[in-house]
Amino acid sequence: MRRLLLRDLALAFRAGGGGLTGLLFFLAVVAIVPFGIGPDVKLLARIGPAILWIGALLAALLGLDRLFQAEREDGTLDLLMMQETPLSLIVLVKCMAHWVSSGLILALSVPVFGLLLNLGPLAIGATMLTLFVGTPALTLIGAGAAAVTVALPRGGLLVSVLVLPLAIPVLIFGVSATQAAIEAPAAFLTPFLILIALNLLFAVLGPLAAATALRSLED
Amino acid sequence: MPLCLSVEGLAARRGDTLIFRDVSFSAGEGAVVIVTGANGSGKSTLLRIVAGLLRAEAGSIRVAGGDPQRPDAVDTRTETRRDLCHYLGHRNGLKTELTVFDNLAFWRSFATAPSRRHGLEIEAALEEVGLLALADLPVGVLSAGQQRRAALARLLVAWRPIWLLDEPTAALDAASDAMVSRMIARHAASAGIVLAATHLPLDLPQARALAMPGPPRREDVGGDDVVWLDAGQVDGPGAAP
Numbered sequence: 001m002r003r004l005l006l007r008d009l010a011l012a013f014r015a016g017g018g019g020l021t022g023l024l025f026f027l028a029v030v031a032i033v034p035f036g037i038g039p040d041v042k043l044l045a046r047i048g049p050a051i052l053w054i055g056a057l058l059a060a061l062l063g064l065d066r067l068f069q070a071e072r073e074d075g076t077l078d079l080l081m082m083q084e085t086p087l088s089l090i091v092l093v094k095c096m097a098h099w100v101s102s103g104l105i106l107a108l109s110v111p112v113f114g115l116l117l118n119l120g121p122l123a124i125g126a127t128m129l130t131l132f133v134g135t136p137a138l139t140l141i142g143a144g145a146a147a148v149t150v151a152l153p154r155g156g157l158l159v160s161v162l163v164l165p166l167a168i169p170v171l172i173f174g175v176s177a178t179q180a181a182i183e184a185p186a187a188f189l190t191p192f193l194i195l196i197a198l199n200l201l202f203a204v205l206g207p208l209a210a211a212t213a214l215r216s217l218e219d
Numbered sequence: 220m221p222l223c224l225s226v227e228g229l230a231a232r233r234g235d236t237l238i239f240r241d242v243s244f245s246a247g248e249g250a251v252v253i254v255t256g257a258n259g260s261g262k263s264t265l266l267r268i269v270a271g272l273l274r275a276e277a278g279s280i281r282v283a284g285g286d287p288q289r290p291d292a293v294d295t296r297t298e299t300r301r302d303l304c305h306y307l308g309h310r311n312g313l314k315t316e317l318t319v320f321d322n323l324a325f326w327r328s329f330a331t332a333p334s335r336r337h338g339l340e341i342e343a344a345l346e347e348v349g350l351l352a353l354a355d356l357p358v359g360v361l362s363a364g365q366q367r368r369a370a371l372a373r374l375l376v377a378w379r380p381i382w383l384l385d386e387p388t389a390a391l392d393a394a395s396d397a398m399v400s401r402m403i404a405r406h407a408a409s410a411g412i413v414l415a416a417t418h419l420p421l422d423l424p425q426a427r428a429l430a431m432p433g434p435p436r437r438e439d440v441g442g443d444d445v446v447w448l449d450a451g452q453v454d455g456p457g458a459a460p
Contacts, residue, residue, distance in 0.1 A: 075309070078270075078306060083301075084331050
């Protein structure tokens with residue numbers, strides 16, 4: 001299992017692996033927004049955390065369709081399904097690797113990108129923390145969608161459409177936890193704990209759903 | 220009880236078409252079954268069904284003696300077959316970005332401890348398929364034949380009793396054909412079972428041919444009662460107008 005994690009990480013950061021595409025996309029979104037909104041620094045700081053969250057959500061979706069498709073194309077998926085290790089566990093480990101190469105990197109890039117949005121240290125810290133906790137759920141939801149669309153030639157868009165409705169609660173509680181941390185009267189812990197709960201829920205549901213979808217793949 | 224794989228009355232359907240039906244055979248330890256048949260006769264489908272990757276339309280596949288804890292048990296579950304079989308399909312199951320060695324190390328790490336113990340070390344497996352000198356090259360830069368040999372080495376690094384080989388000699392040269400023959404013979408000799416779809420003339424006394432019946436004829440599919448319609452009215456069963 002450790003080897004699968006390391007292998008997936010190595011593949012993600014090799015040429016064509018797409019590990020850094022999400023980061024570049026994130027940068028593009030964050031860099032464009034100030035130009036679109038105009039030179040209102042106060043407004044920028046207020047909506048900054050939400051922009052970072054939306055950017056991270058969209059960036060995390062980018063590489064998801066390749067999660068199983070690449071394995072299917074070279075025949076690895078057949079062999080992964082014939083292992084003694086349960087398929088849902090294999091899916092979970094693949095999700096962890098995908099998260100490290102997408103969500104974790106996005107969260108770590110917030111101190112740099114937050115400066116572009118005029119965020120203060122507290123807002124940067126809060127966004128980092130909520131992204132760190134919230135992005136695994138995005139990957140886990142995406143695994144189910146990626147498994148359903150694995151046999152479709154251009155399933156990337158379909159993955160996004162399938163993921164977005166389920167990802168909206170994650171976005172809502174992620175942003176509201178961040179806002180609560182910045183503006184004193186709102187309770188931070190409640191939305192933050194719900195965010196963690198969503199994570200745990202999808203850590204169980206995502207791999208199970210993905211494994212079921214892959215097993216029922218007949219080709 | 221020694222290991223025995225038996226297939227009875229197997230039928231397969233892809234979409235609406237029945238690809239084959241009534242395929243039966245049984246293979247014990249040391250058996251080599253060569254699946255032959257025209258293109259599209261269902262050789263690959265048969266191997267994938269035995270591997271547990273596709274569902275059969277009808278029929279049963281039984282494995283006896285697969286579980287060392289319960290030697291007398293006869294098992295029909297697909298999970299059991301997935302764990303007992305090595306499947307070599309059209310696609311090699313190798314990552315082109317990683318080196319040959321890393322690819323094999325990955326699959327070896329997945330195997331259970333007993334099957335690792337029974338299997339060959341990675342260097343020995345590479346020696347066997349003649350790729351030891353190329354172990355540190357990414358699979359992507361190898362030729363198609365060399366990639367196929369790397370895929371064959373995967374069967375050696377972890378022991379599994381049943382080999383399902385779909386055109387194992389695709390893209391291989393004559394010398395490598397002989398190597399595949401030797402590999403199959405050695406696996407059979409060590410109480411394994413080999414089910415191979417290949418045109419390779421295997422020089423093995425125990426090799427048996429299983430000819431795929433080909434697609435069922437039309438009247439087989441429709442059943443016996445063919446009803447001819449004459450001007451919209453049922454004209455009675457039987458003879459053609």
